[in-house]
Amino acid sequence: MAGVRAVVFLSLAGVVGLTLLVLGCALPSFGSWWPLFCITFYILSPLPLMIAKHYQEDMTGTNACIELALFITTGIVVSAFALPTVLAHAQVIHAGSCILTVMANVVLFGTICAYFYLHRDDDSGSWGASMF
Template sequence: MAGGVRAVVALAFAGVVGLTLLVLGCALPSYGSWWPMFTIVFYVLSPLPLMIARHYQEDMTGTSACIELSLFLTTGIVVSAFALPTVLAHAGAIAAGAAVFANLASFTIFGTIVAWFYLHGEEESWGGSSSLF
């Protein structure tokens, strides 16, 4: 039980660090633009395809069209989260430092999401071995 509490605390801490990096990329006076905050939409959308595929998949041992489509959509969402600050910095809408902070935040948040799926994959009871990779 203590290992589960430590895992939840570590995931919460990693999420807070990621969001702090994102806010720093927006709120520091030298950057002063809140456009990178739109990457939060990608953070919310990224686990949805895999969660939906896990819900409707009876046997998670092999590959199926549902799993492959969910992995494709998740990959597109994750790439978009890294691309948005980069494109904004290239267009001159935000500073390059703000893009770096936003991409570091994306790296941290997506690492947290992957860790959550890894840690909670064995605990779910919706059939199969629930390992996606």
């Protein structure tokens, strides 16, 4: 039953995040669809850690592959927050659109982190508790 609740929570959080992102683009006072490019960061952010998970050899400590994956993931997440900020600074989008996009980023990246936390033991326990 707890697994079903987790899936429902994650899907609800994903819907709320995507709704905030679309509202930041589609409201008539904003009218710019540039913040929608943040979806590429949502797709790219889990990929380095998923790839590094398959190449993790030992269970003790961290290795260079995991550290590089965390570094690349951090760059992707920072870029997702920087894109709407830079667009708002350049006056390509409105400040309200930037705020809604940043709120969507917080919700969706929190959802991605929650997914990895809840499913850390699925693949033979290779993630363990050393990730966070």
